[in-house]
Amino acid sequence: MSCLPELTLLCLADDALPEDERRAADAHLAGCAACRERLAGLRAERSAIAAALTEVPAVPVAPFLKPASPRRIAAGAVSLVLVATGLAATPNLLDVSLPAPLTWFEAFDAVSLADLAVRVGLYLVERGGLIMTGILELAALASVAVLVVWLVFAVRRPGRGPLLLMLLGGIYLALPAPAQAIDIRRVEHGTVLVPADETVDDTLLAFGEVVEVNGNVNGDLIAAGRRVVIRGRVDGQLVAAAEELTLDGDVTGSVVGFARTLNVAANRIGGNLYGFAAKVEDRGGTVLERDAFLFAERVNLTGRVASDVMAFSELIELGGEIGGSLNAYANRLTLLAPARVAGNVMAHVPAADHLTVSPGATVGGEVNTEIHTHEMHEPSRYARFGYYVWQIVRFAAAFLVGLAVLALIPALRRARLDSAGEVFAAGAVGLVTLVAVPIVALIVAVTVVGIPIAIIAVLLWLVAIYLAKIVLAHFLGARVLQAADSARHFAVALVVGLLLVMIAVNLPFIGGMVNFLLTISGLGLIVLVLWQALRGRGWETA
Amino acid sequence: MRNRAGSGLNIDFDALYRDTYPRVFGLCLRLLGRRPQAEDATQEVFVRAYRALASYDPSQPFEPWVLGIAGNHCVDLIRRRHREQGLFAEEAADGTDPDDAPAALDLLIEAEQGEALRRAVDSLPDKFRVPLVLAYYNDWGYERIAAELGITRNHVGVLLLRARRRLREALHGVEEAIR
Numbered sequence: 001m002s003c004l005p006e007l008t009l010l011c012l013a014d015d016a017l018p019e020d021e022r023r024a025a026d027a028h029l030a031g032c033a034a035c036r037e038r039l040a041g042l043r044a045e046r047s048a049i050a051a052a053l054t055e056v057p058a059v060p061v062a063p064f065l066k067p068a069s070p071r072r073i074a075a076g077a078v079s080l081v082l083v084a085t086g087l088a089a090t091p092n093l094l095d096v097s098l099p100a101p102l103t104w105f106e107a108f109d110a111v112s113l114a115d116l117a118v119r120v121g122l123y124l125v126e127r128g129g130l131i132m133t134g135i136l137e138l139a140a141l142a143s144v145a146v147l148v149v150w151l152v153f154a155v156r157r158p159g160r161g162p163l164l165l166m167l168l169g170g171i172y173l174a175l176p177a178p179a180q181a182i183d184i185r186r187v188e189h190g191t192v193l194v195p196a197d198e199t200v201d202d203t204l205l206a207f208g209e210v211v212e213v214n215g216n217v218n219g220d221l222i223a224a225g226r227r228v229v230i231r232g233r234v235d236g237q238l239v240a241a242a243e244e245l246t247l248d249g250d251v252t253g254s255v256v257g258f259a260r261t262l263n264v265a266a267n268r269i270g271g272n273l274y275g276f277a278a279k280v281e282d283r284g285g286t287v288l289e290r291d292a293f294l295f296a297e298r299v300n301l302t303g304r305v306a307s308d309v310m311a312f313s314e315l316i317e318l319g320g321e322i323g324g325s326l327n328a329y330a331n332r333l334t335l336l337a338p339a340r341v342a343g344n345v346m347a348h349v350p351a352a353d354h355l356t357v358s359p360g361a362t363v364g365g366e367v368n369t370e371i372h373t374h375e376m377h378e379p380s381r382y383a384r385f386g387y388y389v390w391q392i393v394r395f396a397a398a399f400l401v402g403l404a405v406l407a408l409i410p411a412l413r414r415a416r417l418d419s420a421g422e423v424f425a426a427g428a429v430g431l432v433t434l435v436a437v438p439i440v441a442l443i444v445a446v447t448v449v450g451i452p453i454a455i456i457a458v459l460l461w462l463v464a465i466y467l468a469k470i471v472l473a474h475f476l477g478a479r480v481l482q483a484a485d486s487a488r489h490f491a492v493a494l495v496v497g498l499l500l501v502m503i504a505v506n507l508p509f510i511g512g513m514v515n516f517l518l519t520i521s522g523l524g525l526i527v528l529v530l531w532q533a534l535r536g537r538g539w540e541t542a
Numbered sequence: 543m544r545n546r547a548g549s550g551l552n553i554d555f556d557a558l559y560r561d562t563y564p565r566v567f568g569l570c571l572r573l574l575g576r577r578p579q580a581e582d583a584t585q586e587v588f589v590r591a592y593r594a595l596a597s598y599d600p601s602q603p604f605e606p607w608v609l610g611i612a613g614n615h616c617v618d619l620i621r622r623r624h625r626e627q628g629l630f631a632e633e634a635a636d637g638t639d640p641d642d643a644p645a646a647l648d649l650l651i652e653a654e655q656g657e658a659l660r661r662a663v664d665s666l667p668d669k670f671r672v673p674l675v676l677a678y679y680n681d682w683g684y685e686r687i688a689a690e691l692g693i694t695r696n697h698v699g700v701l702l703l704r705a706r707r708r709l710r711e712a713l714h715g716v717e718e719a720i721r
Contacts, residue, residue: 011699012708014677016684045706048676053663054658056568062581064559064588410578414585 002036004028013042013049062414065531154431192225194232203239211242213249220253222443228259230267235273239442245277245284254290254542256442262296264303280313284319292323308343318361325365330354344368391506395498402470402494412471417531430468430524437461463526468522469505469515472496475525555595558604559575559588565605572675573616575664579667583619585665609680617690630669630691630701662712670705674698 004012004025006202009016011023029036036526185192185204190209194200198215204222206213211225213232220236227243230249237253247261247267250354255270273292280296286303293304294311301309301318306322316328325343333347337360344365347355355369407412438461441454474490477497564710566587570580591598591608598607621629663671673691682690684698691698700714 007699007703010703011684014699014702016695017701024674042706046678047704048656048661049674049709051657052659053572053675053679054568055656055660058562059564059567059581061560061563062585064556065586304562410581414582 003032008040009035009039009042013039013046026208042074058061059124077396141372192223195233210239215376257362284320286320312346332356334358335363337361341365346370391502395502398470398473401467402474402498403469403491405429405470406474409529411532412526413474413477415471415525426524426528427517427521429523429527430520430522433461433523434520464526465519466517468526469501470494470498470522472525473501473520473527476500555592558608562605562608563588566608569609569612569679570616571677572679573672574619575611579619582615583612586614587644590615606680611675613680613682613690617672620672624668630697631671658713659709662709665712666705666708666712670701670708673701674705677702 006314007441008017008021008025012022015023015024053326056423060143101344137494138299142372149191150258164368183200184205185207186205187208189209191210192213193377194204194206194213194215194217196214198219200215200219203219204213204217205223206221206223208225209227209466211223211228213221213223213230214232215232217232217234217236221230221234221237222239223230224241226242227244227246228240228241229246230238234248234253235252236251238247239477241258244263245261246263246265247255247257248263248265250268252270255269255381256274257277257289259275259277262275262280263283263303264273264281265283267285268287268289270289272290273288275292275294277294277296278298280294280299280301282301282303288303288305289307291307292301292305292311294313296311297314299311299316300319300393301316304321304323305496306323308327310327312329314331315386316330316333317336318334318339318341320325320339322339322341322343325345327346327348329348330352331350333349334356335341335345337356337358339358339361341362342364345367347368348370349355351371352369355367357363357367358396413511417498437512438458441457441461444454444457473498475496477493477500478490481493482498501518505512507514555566563584565579567584569578570587571584574580574583587608591611593599594611602617615632663674674688676683684695687698688695693701
């Protein structure tokens with residue numbers, strides 16, 4: 001009898017030979033040492049392969065996220081809507097129209113970036129003297145909400161507790177901390193006045209309907225009110241939010257001003273000027289020793305800026321002197337008669353004739369024009385064909401950004417909101433992030449480390465806001481596909497989700513509210529995922 | 543922590559998850575090749591397992607059950623990757639089959655470098671790697687593999703034989719290089 005074929009021997013080694021064939025093979029093996037040896041070799045080979053396959057690189061066990069029941073998600077969404085409505089209805093706490101700056105997908109567009117900044121500023125302005133109270137009330141409310149959610153869900157989900165406790169502790173610690181080293185003056189319905197003969201030797205926080213500083217502040221000054229007037233001298237940085245902000249005195253540091261009208265006149269600013277305003281007006285005599293960054297609807301500059309000017313504005317009129325160069329994004333840019341720009345002028349305008357250089361104005365460097373055709377003000381955005389084109393462009397941009405981000409941070413792909421508590425927690429975390437970051441950044445800008453960190457924080461915040469809806473869109477898309485039982489590549493989920501979100505936020509009447517809720521949920525989702533990722537890494541190194 | 547599954551049974555799913563995660567991840571990694579995909583697939587497998595918990599018999603061990611779900615899910619993913627119907631189908635014997643491949647003896651046993659063997663497995667075409675992993679990682683019988691891949695029992699043996707021959711070839715190359 002000839003020897004057994006290798007296939008038969010393999011089946012034998014793998015215990016996969018049918019009974020009758022096996023008996024025949026056994027009979028052969030009894031008398032054939034060669035085949036026995038081959039069989040033993042195949043068995044040994046099997047163990048070697050199995051052993052090699054079983055050795056798997058050590059992997060941290062990712063936390064298991066239970067799949068949601070739609071009812072729980074709905075319950076979470078409903079409670080979030082209820083709380084948001086409650087917040088909106090509570091006077092002086094939160095204006096739901098506040099994140100109107102979050103125009104869909106426009107956050108990377110320079111104009112809407114400026115718009116966003118202005119609106120955030122205006123929000124701070126509108127809340128005026130009550131802003132501090134508002135923050136504290138909101139923090140207290142958020143803490144209570146978070147505490148309740150924690151209590152309800154901690155029992156069922158240990159491990160989430162420390163996050164919420166830290167969040168809670170963080171809110172309580174972060175807010176009163178600056179107060180200990182700072183002179184706070186607050187008058188609800190009146191004027192906070194620093195008379196001309198007074199010198200404040202401390203960082204001063206002044207909140208009132210009107211804030212008037214005629215004396216000296218030897219420290220930083222944070223002021224918010226309907227009207228803020230600085231006539232004295234601030235030996236430090238100035239951060240001010242007001243409907244009308246007038247700078248008539250000297251500031252040795254930088255100035256960050258949020259205002260509807262920002263008047264600068266006869267003053268000297270030692271640092272940079274960051275102006276976010278509907279109108280920036282310079283009545284002449286201003287000396288700015290460094291750069292100016294202006295985001296405004298109208299800019300009128302007649303003073304002297306020692307270094308560069310960067311302006312985003314609908315209308316820019318320049319009659320003063322610029323020691324460096326001018327970089328302007330504007331609908332119209334006009335250099336009036338005595339204007340002198342030592343460096344280059346870079347004008348980003350919609351048409352060549354929107355840049356006017358009067359005969360008396362001089363430019364030391366080159367004058368460059370970049371035609372920037374993007375419409376700055378669309379009379380009725382829905383009525384224009386361009387609006388829909390831009391929606392498509394924004395959709396494509398969001399898709400590409402989403403693709404890149406989801407590919408780079410796979411944790412975001414696995415983000416889930418699987419219970420009412422999680423939806424609610426994400427919303428709460430998102431809300432706190434949305435409101436707290438700019439305020440903390442404002443305080444940081446003056447008190448702790450300085451403006452660059454505050455700017456980085458605000459930029460990250462803007463990026464996170466932009467990504468919030470994209471990440472949420474992917475999550476929703478994945479859920480929809482999952483419900484239809486067709487798990488696909490995350491790009492497909494992203495497209496589906498983006499379409500849904502895009503339609504939802506453009507719904508008449510409720511679109512704004514939907515946009516707001518989606519944004520805070522997405523923002524919260526991102527924060528939670530990043531938190532989990534950080535915690536996960538902690539495990540890995542441990 | 544106790545999770546109540548749909549059936550009302552008391553099953554400590556979190557503990558089962560922790561215990562079997564590495565093994566399931568290993569299967570997904572061996573079948574899919576890349577780590578991020580394997581991590582995603584592992585999550586999906588446990589989500590499916592959680593949903594299907596009602597159909598799990600707690601008197602049976604959990605690991606083979608969840609590995610069954612994992613194998614099924616990964617094969618689906620691989621099928622989708624290829625978009626071709628007969629990925630594992632029988633075909634006329636391809637000439638590339640090394641008839642004079644080295645015998646099983648010695649080579650694999652000598653090659654104690656599991657790393658080289660793993661690399662060789664990873665570079666096998668899906669067609670051979672999938673039955674190999676299902677048979678020797680998951681300990682599935684030929685019948686079960688045949689049912690999963692939609693082929694005959696006999697063809698499972700053929701694919702495994704070819705897979706092993708390719709591994710021997712690859713490792714033979716390694717040995718030669720070492721000498």
